[in-house]
Amino acid sequence: MELRVLNYFVEIVNQHGMTKAANHLHVSQSTLSRQIQDLEQELGTQLFVRGPRNISLTEDGYFLYSRAQEILSLSDGTKNYLVQGKSLAGELNIGAGENDANQYLLPSFKRLIDTGNGVRINYESLDGDQIMAGIDRGSLDFGVIATNQSFNDYNTLTLPFEDHWGIAFPANHPFDQRNEIVAADLRHQKLLIPRQLDSSSQLLAYLDEYVDDYKIVATYDMHYNMRAMVTNRLGLALTFDKPIYQSGNIHFKRLQYLQPIRSMLIWRKDHQLTRLGSAFIEEVRETVEKDRDTPKRSN
Numbered sequence: 001m002e003l004r005v006l007n008y009f010v011e012i013v014n015q016h017g018m019t020k021a022a023n024h025l026h027v028s029q030s031t032l033s034r035q036i037q038d039l040e041q042e043l044g045t046q047l048f049v050r051g052p053r054n055i056s057l058t059e060d061g062y063f064l065y066s067r068a069q070e071i072l073s074l075s076d077g078t079k080n081y082l083v084q085g086k087s088l089a090g091e092l093n094i095g096a097g098e099n100d101a102n103q104y105l106l107p108s109f110k111r112l113i114d115t116g117n118g119v120r121i122n123y124e125s126l127d128g129d130q131i132m133a134g135i136d137r138g139s140l141d142f143g144v145i146a147t148n149q150s151f152n153d154y155n156t157l158t159l160p161f162e163d164h165w166g167i168a169f170p171a172n173h174p175f176d177q178r179n180e181i182v183a184a185d186l187r188h189q190k191l192l193i194p195r196q197l198d199s200s201s202q203l204l205a206y207l208d209e210y211v212d213d214y215k216i217v218a219t220y221d222m223h224y225n226m227r228a229m230v231t232n233r234l235g236l237a238l239t240f241d242k243p244i245y246q247s248g249n250i251h252f253k254r255l256q257y258l259q260p261i262r263s264m265l266i267w268r269k270d271h272q273l274t275r276l277g278s279a280f281i282e283e284v285r286e287t288v289e290k291d292r293d294t295p296k297r298s299n
Contacts, residue, residue, distance in 0.1 A: 001042065003075055005035050006068040009047070012036065013065050017054055088116035090276045095126040095134055096144035097196075098223045099240060100161050101263055104291075105144065108283035112276065119276065127221045128196040135268055141277055146240070146261045147199070154266040157284060160291045162260040163240040165203075168230050171249045175236075181253045183210030190235035192226060195219040199261075203238050206258055 008025065012032070015021040022029040040047050047061035057065060092112075096105065105123075113119045126134070128147060134140035135154070146163055167186075169175050178185070186207065191214055193200050200219070207214050217235045220226040226237050230250050240261070241252055265284055267273070273281070 001039065003072065005039050007072060008032055008035050009039060010065065010068050010072065012048075012055070013057065013061075088112070088276055088279055089118045090274060091120045091122060092142065092276060092280055093122045093124075093134075093140045094142045094144075095124045095131040095140045097127060097131075097146055097263075098125060098242075099144075099146055099163055099263055101144040101159060101265075104159055104284055104287045107287060108280060111283055112280060116276065116279075125222060127194070128199065130221075132266075135266065138271075142265060142267045142280070144263060144265050145196075146263045147196075148202075148259065148262055151266065153269060155269050157265040157281065157288065159263045159265065160288055162262055164254055164260050165238060165258040166241055166252050166254040168226070168237040168239050168250050168252050170230060170233055171251055173236075173251070175253055176251060178253060180256050182256045183207070186211050186236075187213050188215075190215050190217045192216075192218045192220055192229055192235045192237040194239070195221045202259075210257075 008021070008027075011025055012018060012021040015024055018029050018032055022032045025032065036047065043060075043064070045060040046058050047064060048055045049058060094105070096102075109121050109123070113121070124140075126143075128143075128145040131140060131143035131145050132154075135143055144159070167175060167181050175181060175185070183206065191207075193203050193216055204216075218229060220229065220237070223239065223242065226239060227250055229235065230237050238255070239252075241254065265281075267277070267281075
């Protein structure tokens, strides 16, 4: 089996037919059909059930589709590793939450792009659970998560700032008149909490211990959605302090006696880093070392 033919096969499945696949691959439909017929003859099995308007996979076709995706992914990864071994090039896939990690990541991105040869950064806003899932399955190379959890399966680099929990509430709410917010103030309140598992677990444990009557009415993953819910008075959000809360239609007060949250860069322990990946870690580490003695909170 040639990789080229396996790619043809996968593209036919992804495009749901020969015609669209041929257009996408820039080959004639007759060439594509002949290649698949030769592949079926080589394997001694039928891969597609051909109907008048569409095609569907046979049981052997499903099996080959799954394996072909793995083979092509491994081939691409091997090629990228070898190419990057010769020069600082390639792609980095990074997921991060919405916090002050950018002050360490973005300068590193810029230096890599400026000094490399065809460096591309794919940067996604994700919550912590999505980031760890992406790293585990290999769709992300690195992630930045806010957590006090310890990890055995990931390498970590702690970033020198902390996020502080508090309450985001609409302007002119009674909390505006308070100097500080404590757990008892959340009694009888409708609350929004983050979807990220370890964050929500910490908050629920805190609420269960100190508040005898509260109601979780919604969860959120991105702060944009959370701000919209608070503005429309669905509830009060337990969240991190952000510069946007210093003015405008949403205000913020710190919640007393709740442990601050660290942020860290994580990547898989059992994964061989490319030259670009190693260079990225060193860039971030250099920035962190300069700032190590002056921890700062998220604004």
